[in-house]
Amino acid sequence: MIGAAADVLRVGNASGFYGDRASAVREMLEGGELDVLTGDYLAELTMLILGRDRLRDPCLGYARTFLRQMEDCLALALDRGVRVVVNAGGVNPAGLASALRELAERSGTPARIAHVEGDDLLPRATELGLGQPIAANAYLGAWGIAACLRAGADVVVTGRVTDASLVVGPAVAHFDWQRSEFDRIAGAMAAGHVLECGAQATGGNYAFFTELAESADLTRPGFPIAELHPDGSSVITKHPGTGGAVTVGTVTAQLVYEVAGPRYAGPDAVLRLDSVELTPQGTDRVRISGVRGEAPPPTLKVSLNSLGGFRNEMGFVLTGLEVEAKAELVRSQLESWLPARPRELRWTLSRLDRPDAPTQEQASALLRCVARDPDPAKVGRAFSGTAVELALAGYPGACLTGVPGEGTPYGVFTAAYVDAALVPHVAVLPDGSREDIPPAPVTEELKDVAEDSADPPGPEREEVRRVPLGLVAGARSGDKGGDAHIGVWVRTAAAWDWLARTLTVAELRRLLPESAELPVRRYLFPNLRAVNFVVEGILGEGAAAQARFDPQAKGLGEWLRSRHLDIPTRLLAPLDPGGEAGA
Structure with missing residues (x-):
């Protein structure tokens, strides 16, 4: 004891x-x-x-x-x-x-x-x-x-x-x-x-x-x-x-x-x-x-971490009008000026700008270019220095978010499974003696609980408002290798009935367009009034590879909560802060 x-x-x-x-x-x-x-x-x-x-x-x-x-x-x-x-x-x-x-x-x-x-x-x-x-x-x-x-x-x-x-x-x-x-x-x-x-x-x-x-x-x-x-x-x-x-x-x-x-x-x-x-x-x-x-x-999961190569990143601030055209000019210039093309160049344009903005920052978009290659030379100053060389030869208002630098190594996570009997498990006790721990004596092949893929009945006709999902649902998200997991829950029985019928795989793909072409699985947890989604491959080779600007998908659930859809007005009444409502 x-x-x-x-x-x-x-x-x-x-x-x-x-x-x-x-x-x-x-x-x-x-x-x-x-x-x-x-x-x-x-x-x-x-x-x-x-x-x-x-x-x-x-x-x-x-x-x-x-x-x-x-x-x-x-x-x-x-x-x-x-x-x-x-x-x-x-x-x-x-x-x-x-x-x-x-x-x-x-x-x-x-x-x-x-x-x-x-x-x-x-x-x-x-x-x-x-x-x-x-x-x-x-x-x-x-x-x-x-x-x-x-x-x-x-x-x-x-x-x-x-x-x-x-x-x-x-x-x-x-x-x-x-x-x-x-x-x-x-x-x-x-x-x-x-x-x-x-x-x-x-x-x-x-x-x-x-x-x-x-x-x-x-x-x-x-x-x-x-x-x-x-x-x-x-x-x-x-x-x-x-x-x-x-x-x-x-x-x-x-x-x-x-x-x-x-x-x-x-x-x-x-x-x-x-x-x-x-x-x-x-x-x-x-x-x-x-x-x-x-x-x-009968098997144990194995965490495998490997060096995937080297990466570098440069960001360009695009301010004011013709943002798309400016981004295309940067891309064509950089890719044609590079002395040796890296294995991967990934471009992301984030339209953070808005028309007639009251501040310069609110009038600006961010264009990111991430370079990856097994050869550090291809993503070092040969890459970042070339990006800087565009400063006086490219788009109007050119501005970079960083300075030239060398590439850094990045990792790749994969999971494997091995027979538990092949893995030693040893307790080294305070006196230095060693106690072998045998594998589990009783095992069963893991039975997958089928994902929920049935088409739910159509929503009832009732008064709705087009508002953010987060007004009625909480979410928490994170990474498992290259996959993102998004848990979504609500706090009343009435909201659960609506959530289970409404937040389908198809609706998730609509709300999160980045997942539209990826495999998505959905599972229901009625006792917790929760639904869980697994979005496969959205994180590329895992967090260490930094495939997304949010490499561990920590904000993915909050993005989902910010998206608008039709929610019955009867569900929008305030709840107590502890989330203990049971109606």
């Missing part, structure tokens, strides 16, 4: 990404009661960054910010009796664990450090048919974390585990769950998915933030806590007196974030997102219950 009480385990979060609020660890340790403090430092792009760090120095490859946080707070965590579980080990968890032991010895803090390894498949990439990436990491599960905690670890460092495993592992160790208890494991997965992005569960990045601000201070949102129970249910909350808010709306927003269909697969269980039930339990308290789980698939 980890915490003081057998019937509840209080797990907090202090990081949602590499670069999150550095003071959050101290804030969470000092802000109230906790049994475990977790931190998620990894994302697809982060693995590329850490992989490149390791190429430069084999001793690196972990999140150095966490080490600095422990310099400040390791003794505090031990004094408070709080276990720390993080994936800050990146591509070198053993290196971070060693650095933490040195820190503990240097500071006279008797911390017991453990780590989980086995996810790094780079040495076996060719053998496993994974190509020649610079980082290849399998998503491990929770049982290695649990083994470390059962052995008395104060700090557990992992590499690439699933984000939810940081919460599932402590729950397994505390409640002594068995590997076949899929409903309970899936319940902890749901709580872990809510916690993993930190303040996104307490009002950060929240679609209805202006409503929330009427009753909550959003200046500095607190970080979330999950109170886990033996049956796998949980209550999401935060420390008293911290900023932000926890509502059904904020929890829903995080549950639909970066997921595809109703089956959310992990290495220890499959979480049925369509079973999740949310219930408000007072101020800043939302209960997650009813969660069902299934056996995990």
Whole structure:
């Protein structure tokens, strides 16, 4: 048992990404009661960054910010009796664990450090048919974390585990769950998915933030806590007196974030997102219950990060009249003047200008040209210098947004899947002994829940107004490789009936023309009054390749909310800021 009480385990979060609020660890340790403090430092792009760090120095490859946080707070965590579980080990968890032991010895803090390894498949990439990436990491599960905690670890460092495993592992160790208890494991997965992005569960990045601000201070949102129970249910909350808010709306927003269909697969269980039930339990308290789980698939997902080549970018400001003609002149000049054409030249014209504008900026459009090539010379000053040479020979009012510079390397993310039996999963315990974690004993091939492609019944004849979707619907979006995920939810039963009938794949393509020629999948989550879309390929080769100006699709959902369509006037009445309406 980890915490003081057998019937509840209080797990907090202090990081949602590499670069999150550095003071959050101290804030969470000092802000109230906790049994475990977790931190998620990894994302697809982060693995590329850490992989490149390791190429430069084999001793690196972990999140150095966490080490600095422990310099400040390791003794505090031990004094408070709080276990720390993080994936800050990146591509070198053993290196971070060693650095933490040195820190503990240097500071006279008797911390017991453990780590989980086995996810790094780079040495076996060719053998496993994974190509020649610079980082290849399998998503491990929770049982290695649990083994470390059962052995008395104060700090557990992992590499690439699933984000939810940081919460599932402590729950397994505390409640002594068995590997076949899929409903309970899936319940902890749901709580872990809510916690993993930190303040996104307490009002950060929240679609209805202006409503929330009427009753909550959003200046500095607190970080979330999950109170886990033996049956796998949980209550999401935060420390008293911290900023932000926890509502059904904020929890829903995080549950639909970066997921595809109703089956959310992990290495220890499959979480049925369509079973999740949310219930408000007072101020800043939302209960997650009813969660069902299934056996995990027999394969593990592998994150592959490779160097895709080199890129450079130049921007041209086009002011006033004849913007389209000016853009065409720039394009024809640059492409004909280049001494060697890069493999890819991608042009984007953003019509930010408007007629008879009161300021010069409002009268201007932005033309961007992105060059990519395996040869850095083709996208270096040969490219950017040529763009500058157009300054006195091109369109009237020529203005560039940057200066000439060399190209920079960019990464490509791809996902692969390998038999779980081929991936070692090892818990390195505080005494240095090693415990092999076997793969899941019971697995099932992942059954895809069919996307919702049926033509819904036509809308009823009623009074409508043509207004932005965001007046009735929230959204949160993000990236998975080259795909974008957009979760859209509403807050009443009447709005859900309308949303499910109206926001079809065809309507999404109309509202977001950039998706018109791409494969789009739609899934329904009636319990959450949410619909999720997967737009395949809109991010090209992934966030690191920067195919779009918003390479991680974080603003895609807000663009969707800003688009106008016919909405029944009966749905446009104001709702309470907490989003708890049930009518």
